[in-house]
Amino acid sequence: MTRVSTESAGAQQTRSRSAILDVVRAAGTISRVELTRATGLTGATVSTVVRRLIDEGLIVEVGRAESTGGKPRTLLRLEPRARFAVGVHLDVAGITYVLANLGGGVVARWRTAGTAGDGPEDVVARVVAEIGDMFSRVGVEKDRLLGVGLVGPGPLSGGTAVTWVADPASSGMAPFPFGEAIEAALDMPVLLDNDATAAAVGEYWAGGIESTSALGALYMGAGIGGGVVVGGVAFRGASSNAAEIGHVCVDLAGPECWCGARGCVEAVAGPAAVVAAARARGVDLGPAGRPAAEDFATLARAALRGDAVASSILEFSARYVAVAAQTFANLMDLDLIVLTGPAFGIAGSLYLPVVTEHLERAFFARDSHPVHVRISSSAHEAAAIGAAALVLQSELAPRPTTVRMPAERHVASVAVPAPGA
Amino acid sequence: MTRVSTESAGAQQTRSRSAILDVVRAAGTISRVELTRATGLTGATVSTVVRRLIDEGLIVEVGRAESTGGKPRTLLRLEPRARFAVGVHLDVAGITYVLANLGGGVVARWRTAGTAGDGPEDVVARVVAEIGDMFSRVGVEKDRLLGVGLVGPGPLSGGTAVTWVADPASSGMAPFPFGEAIEAALDMPVLLDNDATAAAVGEYWAGGIESTSALGALYMGAGIGGGVVVGGVAFRGASSNAAEIGHVCVDLAGPECWCGARGCVEAVAGPAAVVAAARARGVDLGPAGRPAAEDFATLARAALRGDAVASSILEFSARYVAVAAQTFANLMDLDLIVLTGPAFGIAGSLYLPVVTEHLERAFFARDSHPVHVRISSSAHEAAAIGAAALVLQSELAPRPTTVRMPAERHVASVAVPAPGA
Numbered sequence: 001m002t003r004v005s006t007e008s009a010g011a012q013q014t015r016s017r018s019a020i021l022d023v024v025r026a027a028g029t030i031s032r033v034e035l036t037r038a039t040g041l042t043g044a045t046v047s048t049v050v051r052r053l054i055d056e057g058l059i060v061e062v063g064r065a066e067s068t069g070g071k072p073r074t075l076l077r078l079e080p081r082a083r084f085a086v087g088v089h090l091d092v093a094g095i096t097y098v099l100a101n102l103g104g105g106v107v108a109r110w111r112t113a114g115t116a117g118d119g120p121e122d123v124v125a126r127v128v129a130e131i132g133d134m135f136s137r138v139g140v141e142k143d144r145l146l147g148v149g150l151v152g153p154g155p156l157s158g159g160t161a162v163t164w165v166a167d168p169a170s171s172g173m174a175p176f177p178f179g180e181a182i183e184a185a186l187d188m189p190v191l192l193d194n195d196a197t198a199a200a201v202g203e204y205w206a207g208g209i210e211s212t213s214a215l216g217a218l219y220m221g222a223g224i225g226g227g228v229v230v231g232g233v234a235f236r237g238a239s240s241n242a243a244e245i246g247h248v249c250v251d252l253a254g255p256e257c258w259c260g261a262r263g264c265v266e267a268v269a270g271p272a273a274v275v276a277a278a279r280a281r282g283v284d285l286g287p288a289g290r291p292a293a294e295d296f297a298t299l300a301r302a303a304l305r306g307d308a309v310a311s312s313i314l315e316f317s318a319r320y321v322a323v324a325a326q327t328f329a330n331l332m333d334l335d336l337i338v339l340t341g342p343a344f345g346i347a348g349s350l351y352l353p354v355v356t357e358h359l360e361r362a363f364f365a366r367d368s369h370p371v372h373v374r375i376s377s378s379a380h381e382a383a384a385i386g387a388a389a390l391v392l393q394s395e396l397a398p399r400p401t402t403v404r405m406p407a408e409r410h411v412a413s414v415a416v417p418a419p420g421a
Numbered sequence: 422m423t424r425v426s427t428e429s430a431g432a433q434q435t436r437s438r439s440a441i442l443d444v445v446r447a448a449g450t451i452s453r454v455e456l457t458r459a460t461g462l463t464g465a466t467v468s469t470v471v472r473r474l475i476d477e478g479l480i481v482e483v484g485r486a487e488s489t490g491g492k493p494r495t496l497l498r499l500e501p502r503a504r505f506a507v508g509v510h511l512d513v514a515g516i517t518y519v520l521a522n523l524g525g526g527v528v529a530r531w532r533t534a535g536t537a538g539d540g541p542e543d544v545v546a547r548v549v550a551e552i553g554d555m556f557s558r559v560g561v562e563k564d565r566l567l568g569v570g571l572v573g574p575g576p577l578s579g580g581t582a583v584t585w586v587a588d589p590a591s592s593g594m595a596p597f598p599f600g601e602a603i604e605a606a607l608d609m610p611v612l613l614d615n616d617a618t619a620a621a622v623g624e625y626w627a628g629g630i631e632s633t634s635a636l637g638a639l640y641m642g643a644g645i646g647g648g649v650v651v652g653g654v655a656f657r658g659a660s661s662n663a664a665e666i667g668h669v670c671v672d673l674a675g676p677e678c679w680c681g682a683r684g685c686v687e688a689v690a691g692p693a694a695v696v697a698a699a700r701a702r703g704v705d706l707g708p709a710g711r712p713a714a715e716d717f718a719t720l721a722r723a724a725l726r727g728d729a730v731a732s733s734i735l736e737f738s739a740r741y742v743a744v745a746a747q748t749f750a751n752l753m754d755l756d757l758i759v760l761t762g763p764a765f766g767i768a769g770s771l772y773l774p775v776v777t778e779h780l781e782r783a784f785f786a787r788d789s790h791p792v793h794v795r796i797s798s799s800a801h802e803a804a805a806i807g808a809a810a811l812v813l814q815s816e817l818a819p820r821p822t823t824v825r826m827p828a829e830r831h832v833a834s835v836a837v838p839a840p841g842a
Contacts, residue, residue, distance in 0.1 A: 015461070040436070042463070214659035226752075230658060237651060237754020238635035241786035244751040249744045249783075252671065261747065261783035323670045326682065330665040331647075331752045333658020362670075362682035365662035 013049075016041055020049050022396045024059060024078050025103065026211075031065055031073035050076065058082045058102070078103055083146050083395065086131055087202075087388030089195055089381070090123065090152040092116040092222055093293040093342065096381050097130065099138060100388035102395070104205050108138050109381055116291055120176035128185040146395050147189035149387030150179060151198040153223060191390045194240060195219070195383040196341075200227025201234055201393075202386030203338045206378050216334040217382070218245065218325055218355075220343035222293050224266045227386075228332050235332070245328050246270060250320055269320035271296040271343050277313050293342055300347035311350075318351045322358035329371045330364045337373045345379030434470075437462055441470050443817045445480060445499050446524065452486055452494035471497065479503045479523070499524055504567050504816065507552055508623075508809030510616055510802070511544065511573040513537040513643055514714040514763065517802050518551065520559060521809035523816070525626050529559050530802055537712055541597035549606040567816050568610035570808030571600060572619040574644060612811045615661060616640070616804040617762075621648025622655055622814075623807030624759045627799050637755040638803065639666060639746055639776075641764035643714050645687045648807075649753050656753070666749050667691060671741055690741035692717040692764050698734050714763055721768035732771075739772045743779035750792045751785045758794045766800030 019039045024030055030038070036046045053059040060079050064072035080103030089096040092114045099108040112130055115123050127150075135142060183190040200217035209215055211232050219225040224246030228235040235242050246266035247259050254263025255273075267273060272292040278285060278299050285295045302310035325337055339348045339355070356373045363371050376382055440460045445451055451459070457467045474480040481500045485493035501524030510517040513535045520529040533551055536544050548571075556563060604611040621638035630636055632653050640646040645667030649656040656663050667687035668680050675684025676694075688694060693713040699706060699720050706716045723731035746758055760769045760776070777794045784792050797803055 230656075235651075235656065235753075238756040239754055239786055239789045241789060242752065242754035244754075244785045247751050247783075247785045248669070248748045249671065250673065252740070252744060259783075259785055260787075261785075319673070323673060327669045327748060328752070330668050331663065331749070332656075333660055333663035333665075335659040362668075362680075364665045364668045364680055364682075365660055366681075368660045368662060 016045055017049050017053070018396060020046065020053065021058065021078070024076055025396055029062060029065075029075040029077045031075055033073060035076070056082070080105055082144065083392075084140050084144050085146045085388040085391035086134070086148045087198075087384040087386065087391075088127060088131070088148060088150045089198070089384040089387060090115055090127075090150065091195070091293075091342075093291045095127065095130070096384040097134060098381060098384045098388050099134060099140065100385065100392060102392060104389065104392065106381075106385060106388075108134060109384070110134070111380075114291060120178065121181075124178060124181045124185065127182055131186060142188075145188060147191065147391045148182065148186065149191045149193065149198070149390040150182060151193045151195040151383050151387040151390075153195050153221065153225065189391070189394075191387075191394065193387065193390055194225070194227070195221070195387075196225030196243060197227035197234055197236070197240065198384075198386030198390065199225075199340050199382040200229045200243075200338075200386065201389050202378070202382035202384070203340060203376060204229045204232065205389040205392075206382065206385055208377075209336065213336050214332065214334045215336045215338065216243070216328050216332055217338050217340050217376075218321070218328060218344070219341040219383070220271065220321075220339070220347075221341040222271060222291065224270045224321070224324065225341075226328055228334070230332075243328070243332070245324050248324050248327050250323050265320050265324040269317040274313055274317045275299060277316075278310065281309055281313070283307075283309055283313075296343055297346045300343075300350065303347070303350055314347060314350050315354070318354035319358075321351055322355045325355045325373070326358060326362045329359060333365060334371055335369050337371060338376050339373065340376035340379045340382045342380050344375060348375035348379065437466055438470050438474070439817060441467065441474065442479065442499070445497055446817055450483060450486075450496040450498045452496055454494055456497070477503070501526055503565065504813075505561050505565055506567045506809040506812035507555070507569045508619075508805040508807065508812070509548060509552070509569060509571045510619070510805040510808060511536055511548075511571065512616070512714075512763075514712045516548065516551070517805040518555060519802060519805045519809050520555060520561070521806065521813060523813060525810065525813060527627075527802075527806060527809075529555060530805070531555070532801075535712060541599065542602075545599060545602045545606065548603055552607060563609075566609055568612065568812045569603065569607065570612045570614065570619065570811040571603060572614045572616040572804050572808040572811075574616050574642065574646065610812070610815075612808075612815065614808065614811055615646070615648070616642070616808075617646030617664060618648035618655055618657070618661065619805075619807030619811065620646075620761050620803040621650045621664075621759075621807065622810045623799070623803035623805070624761060624797060625650045625653065626810040626813075627803065627806055629798075630757065634757050635753065635755045636757045636759065637664070637749050637753055638759050638761050638797075639742070639749060639765075640762040640804070641692065641742075641760070641768075642762040643692060643712065645691045645742070645745065646762075647749055649755070651753075664749070664753070666745050669745050669748050671744050686741050686745045690738040695734055695738045696720060698737075699731065702730055702734070704728070704730055704734070717764055718767045721764075721771065724768070724771055735768060735771050736775070739775035740779075742772055743776045746776045746794070747779060747783045750780060754786060755792055756790050758792060759797050760794065761797035761800045761803045763801050765796060769796035769800065 020035060023035060023038045032046055032050060036043050057079055059076050062075050062077050065075050080101040083102040085100050087098045094114045095112045097110050098106050100106050179190045179192045196219040199219045203217050204215055214230045217227040226243035226245035228243050247261060247264045249263045250265045250268055251263035255267045256262050257264035257267035275292050275295040285298045299310050303314045339351060352375055359371045441456060444456060444459045453467055453471060457464050478500055480497050483496050483498050486496050501522040504523040506521050508519045515535045516533045518531050519527050521527050600611045600613045617640040620640045624638050625636055635651045638648045647664035647666035649664050668682060668685045670684045671686045671689055672684035676688045677683050678685035678688035696713050696716040706719045720731050724735045760772060773796055780792045
């Protein structure tokens, strides 16, 4: 019995088109002959697809290369301004937007107030209005927009509804179809993902990282998360919920975590735990009731100014985060960890030496290769950049492992259990 | 500047050949027209490659399928006995061999004494002799052998020499080029890998697992290891040392581990720790000095007979192994964990309920999907089956992510630091 899936001619054409776009993007400039070799497609297919891409304005001819005989070869390159994608990172502490072009360049970025306290309909209405504002300000025609990448914290689920939570540590909300609602309002595709996975994609996409790297993004915002990109491909596991490094148990007798487990590194040493410890020890963090991320920033600035109590609390946190980094590196066999997310954007320099020293001593395969650790240069917006990159990748290189969503892309869920659930 | 790697016509042919073999194997039977659709290759390429594969005896024609018009289509299938691969699992407690055919069927299996106390030259000489014995007994012509997969515990490194260790917990050996030596003596390719990764491949290959599964093999032999296969592809990380689940820290103040870190789950609750605890509590395990795996088996049998002390020691171990399983599932987003390796082959039923119950409560993405846990039905030989599968895959589907070795395949290293290093 035959159990092989067959592919339609249309799907084959889409794949050829994406393969060619991706190779042109990676190459910078390239000839048709080189494209044929690099993609394994026939010369006729490459000619046809390239002609169409030129007609659509996605590729341009840019002069001729020297040749080793025969006529000089015409070089092709991507036209980055031909298409754009919006990346949106929803977080209790702020909504971050980026507009990226087809080449991955960020052409606009901005940040608005967080979602704390807002109902899901309010959040959808705001995101739709704020994306509309941006279009008119930046002057990009809507038909050049490929779509919107929308990322946020918490586990994704493949159901028909979306749960969104104002603050995973303190309150829950009923399921709400975020992606569907925004897709309907904007009339363009919306891709959903976990923000920490998006941050890993964003770090990779933002450049400066070897294409062969095994990269782990250790993300600290309101909580602790992670994302992994190996050889340019995001590792997603069964349901796009991989790399939940904040929920590694570091103490079997530790405090209960909101996730239902005990002794998670997030519960022991994440921003909320750090802030609670600081308040308990009388550190002045200003009025209570602000998001933990803001209090954490206040505490980190105190430590950076030399406050001894603030420093000792963050040192304690760093020791546990270092253990989480060891687990992360040992399980994923990473050769690069980037400390990213708003909390590391402020406190990264306090964590970096502790994490680095710990990995030098405790990374299991250290005789094979080191694990480099660095602080992100776009810690506050890596997740939003990654969100835009998800959309660009779906045009450039729609590999299942790169952009696979848990279910239909617009009905994927962001589900965080209510506390105590 | 062009930075695209070009592929030779020879490499393209190899890729087409492998793609066709893999699709035929997965399909069971398939026509040339369906092959063309499934591989995306041209009809002419499929015709040429299939003709060659028939000439080589790897594929046979097996009658005709009904057709919806036009002439009936000839069906093709793999000839499993056309090629074979040997899988060898080196372990201090025993060397396990399997002979697998091209279809993945295990046609012979046997086990000889462990490597404890042997020098590396002795191990090489024994493996070469024992493979030779097997060939003559089973009656497979050597020209039908694709090669040997050789797997063992410990980190791999991509250097030019191989370190092998008789017992990671008690002694070290100087680097020795195992793969190279066996390859030279047998005059056939040798692929090296970590035994726990091979076990995951073996569990997948041995069947009964959905091709879309995110499978984690939690391996317990002399120590604790892991391997991951998602969608049929092994996750390898930077250097084929991924999924080192035994070296997850579960207690920052825990005992020092031979790996150099502190509080690793292997040091707290692995077979050697369990055996030491049992001896300290006066459990009669027979004479000292045997491999920990044998003592562990004795202890497990006592617990299975109802011995209260043995049961409580294994219950303690199971609680920590369950935490490691939680970390494994949370980081890899697994939907299936198979308890495999000799220790789980004996004690699996004591660990299964504890691990299952813990994951039901503590797996982070449990609202998205459950993590099923089962005991392997080939716990003692999964690593050897996986070793053979590595070789078969290199013929059937040489995808970089499936069979990538740290460096040249025959010079990859199995490096375990000496104790205290």
